[in-house]
Amino acid sequence: MLIPLTIGKLIDFFSSPQTTFFGLSFPVAAACLALTFAIGAGANTGRAILMRLSGGRIVARVREQAYLSTLRQEPEFADRGAGDIVSRLGIDTSIIGESLTNNLSDGLRAIISAVVGVAAMVMISAKLTGVMLAVVPPVSIGAVIYGRYLRKLSKQTQEALGEMSKTAEEKLNAFKTVASFNAQPIEARLFAKKVDDVFQLMRKEAIASGIFYGSSGLTGNLAMLCLLGYGGHLVSRSEITVGDLTSLLIYTGYVGGSVSGLTGFWTGLMKGVGAGTRVFDLLDRKSAIPLSVGKTLEPGREGPIRFENVSFTYPSRKEVEVLKGVDLQIEVGTSLAIAGPSGSGKSSIQALICRFYDPNSGRVMFDGEDIREFTPESWRERIGVVSQDPTLFTGSVHSNIAYGREQTTREEVEEAARMANCDFIWDLPQGFDTQIGKASLSGGQKQRIAIARALVRKPSLLLLDEATSALDSTSEHSVNSALDQIIRTQNISVILIAHRLATLARAERIVVLENGKITEDGRYSELSRRPGGRFRTLMAAQLALEKNRSNEGEDDEEVEVEVAKPATGAGEDPKINQV
Numbered sequence: 001m002l003i004p005l006t007i008g009k010l011i012d013f014f015s016s017p018q019t020t021f022f023g024l025s026f027p028v029a030a031a032c033l034a035l036t037f038a039i040g041a042g043a044n045t046g047r048a049i050l051m052r053l054s055g056g057r058i059v060a061r062v063r064e065q066a067y068l069s070t071l072r073q074e075p076e077f078a079d080r081g082a083g084d085i086v087s088r089l090g091i092d093t094s095i096i097g098e099s100l101t102n103n104l105s106d107g108l109r110a111i112i113s114a115v116v117g118v119a120a121m122v123m124i125s126a127k128l129t130g131v132m133l134a135v136v137p138p139v140s141i142g143a144v145i146y147g148r149y150l151r152k153l154s155k156q157t158q159e160a161l162g163e164m165s166k167t168a169e170e171k172l173n174a175f176k177t178v179a180s181f182n183a184q185p186i187e188a189r190l191f192a193k194k195v196d197d198v199f200q201l202m203r204k205e206a207i208a209s210g211i212f213y214g215s216s217g218l219t220g221n222l223a224m225l226c227l228l229g230y231g232g233h234l235v236s237r238s239e240i241t242v243g244d245l246t247s248l249l250i251y252t253g254y255v256g257g258s259v260s261g262l263t264g265f266w267t268g269l270m271k272g273v274g275a276g277t278r279v280f281d282l283l284d285r286k287s288a289i290p291l292s293v294g295k296t297l298e299p300g301r302e303g304p305i306r307f308e309n310v311s312f313t314y315p316s317r318k319e320v321e322v323l324k325g326v327d328l329q330i331e332v333g334t335s336l337a338i339a340g341p342s343g344s345g346k347s348s349i350q351a352l353i354c355r356f357y358d359p360n361s362g363r364v365m366f367d368g369e370d371i372r373e374f375t376p377e378s379w380r381e382r383i384g385v386v387s388q389d390p391t392l393f394t395g396s397v398h399s400n401i402a403y404g405r406e407q408t409t410r411e412e413v414e415e416a417a418r419m420a421n422c423d424f425i426w427d428l429p430q431g432f433d434t435q436i437g438k439a440s441l442s443g444g445q446k447q448r449i450a451i452a453r454a455l456v457r458k459p460s461l462l463l464l465d466e467a468t469s470a471l472d473s474t475s476e477h478s479v480n481s482a483l484d485q486i487i488r489t490q491n492i493s494v495i496l497i498a499h500r501l502a503t504l505a506r507a508e509r510i511v512v513l514e515n516g517k518i519t520e521d522g523r524y525s526e527l528s529r530r531p532g533g534r535f536r537t538l539m540a541a542q543l544a545l546e547k548n549r550s551n552e553g554e555d556d557e558e559v560e561v562e563v564a565k566p567a568t569g570a571g572e573d574p575k576i577n578q579v
């Protein structure tokens with residue numbers, strides 16, 4: 001801030017050499033200034049480093065906490081699309097970091113420069129300063145209006161970016177589906193549309209910023225012109241020197257730069273607020289099913305699970321009642337299969353058991369207590385889940401089986417793998433240390449690793465959702481024998497959802513769910529013989545389907561082997577043996 005003053009004094013010094021710089025001779029003043037500039041340079045270096053570091057730290061902490069908060073939400077929350085959440089964690093947090101550090105630092109510097117500049121100008125000539133300050137009110141009003149508009153635009157832009165990421169993420173995750181349908185041009189168009197949405201918003205921002213900066217520049221230049229005219233007049237009347245006028249003009253440039261820096265600071269802040277709203281949405285969101293609220297369920301406690309008149313609708317589709325007054329009891333250590341047409345609510349029963357959702361009415365009880373009494377964390381500890389298409393994560397076979405339990409030993413992992421019939425692991429090049437990804441194992445192998453992953457937790461309840469429906473008969477056979485072994489040898493309650501007869505036959509008890517209601521309940525041997533029964537009808541359809549499949553070339557022998565060693569109650573139906 002001393003430079004304009006120095007230049008003014010220098011001009012006056014050359015026109016009249018007896019001029020001093022605040023009483024100092026010019027060489028001494030120059031030395032002092034050099035020192036001041038050196039200190040200034042050091043401070044600037046420190047500012048740049050500290051601001052970048054603190055910005056990086058803010059972004060890192062906001063990201064970590066927002067990610068943790070996201071992971072602790074109820075599963076329904078993730079249905080809004082991972083792409084949008086990833087864009088919040090990536091782009092929006094960067095904008096916040098930028099806004100809070102570089103922007104804040106530039107803003108502070110602009111405020112200090114403006115205040116010191118105006119003070120120096122008042123010191124040189126209060127009259128001329130008054131002329132210059134006339135531009136401040138219109139520019140400030142313009143900045144406020146522009147800032148508000150920008151905040152709105154910024155939020156819309158971040159949302160559009162989120163949509164764009166969501167679209168790309170979904171399709172890139174289904175790369176093979178897109179390729180097999182030759183849908184690349186359609187997907188490219190869809191993505192281009194999302195990109196265009198972002199571009200349109202950026203265009204609005206570009207026009208608004210052009211108008212704002214153009215008009216505030218014009219206002220500044222006009223003020224400069226007035227200053228020059230009026231200043232020249234004051235010089236001609238010897239009220240100020242040429243050096244003073246020069247200093248004043250340069251200060252005006254400084255202050256003008258600071259004011260435009262301040263508007264940049266304001267608009268940057270507004271951008272940050274826009275992005276911040278989206279990140280704080282994640283950070284502040286209270287989960288509908290908080291993970292740590294309730295009492296901790298003691299690990300060894302056993303008891304039946306009971307659905308008491310449970311009705312349920314998904315929060316995102318309130319108009320469809322998925323479960324309608326379901327009553328169901330699952331005794332400790334028994335196996336139950338849920339059969340029923342597609343969309344009848346089978347998976348929803350498992351989702352309620354896992355407490356991914358809460359019922360709208362009725363209760364899910366464990367050992368006489370509503371499961372809502374327990375923390376979802378401690379409740380889920382006792383449940384092992386195997387889904388139809390289990391996800392394996394990048395890492396070793398060991399880390400996939402030990403997923404969620406870092407302290408699990410190799411012996412425990414191997415024991416679970418044995419129980420889940422995962423013999424193939426021992427034949428892999430590096431055994432349990434073999435690195436696997438999303439796509440490096442067959443469906444049946446993945447499924448068995450998923451069963452081992454569920455078993456390693458030593459669950460007291462195992463949930464299998466159509467664990468065999470996507471498999472060929474060989475893989476189905478391996479998975480089913482693993483299942484047999486578990487049902488027979490472990491004291492685990494098993495709830496399995498299945499369409500395939502060979503899998504259903506493994507359970508000690510079967511319930512048929514239709515349109516959200518239990519319509520039949522009994523042992524396999526009873527239900528498959530009940531004349532006109534729902535299960536019998538369903539099975540006849542399934543039987544025809546499976547027969548068709550075998551005729552089309554599936555390995556009949558495998559299926560026979562399947563049924564040759566069914567669990568209690570199965571294998572008595574001649575139709576099944578026929579399969």
Ligand SMILES: Nc1ncnc2c1ncn2[C@@H]1O[C@H](COP(=O)(O)OP(=O)(O)OP(=O)(O)O)[C@@H](O)[C@H]1O
Nearest residue numbers: 314316317322340341342343344345346347348349
């Ligand atoms: N996350 C969700 N949000 C909204 N509706 C859902 C959701 N998941 C399932 N539904 C709906 O709830 C109903 C029951 O679905 P559910 O998955 O429980 O049936 P299912 O018997 O397991 O079917 P399938 O045998 O085809 O897997 C269906 O109408 C389905 O469209």
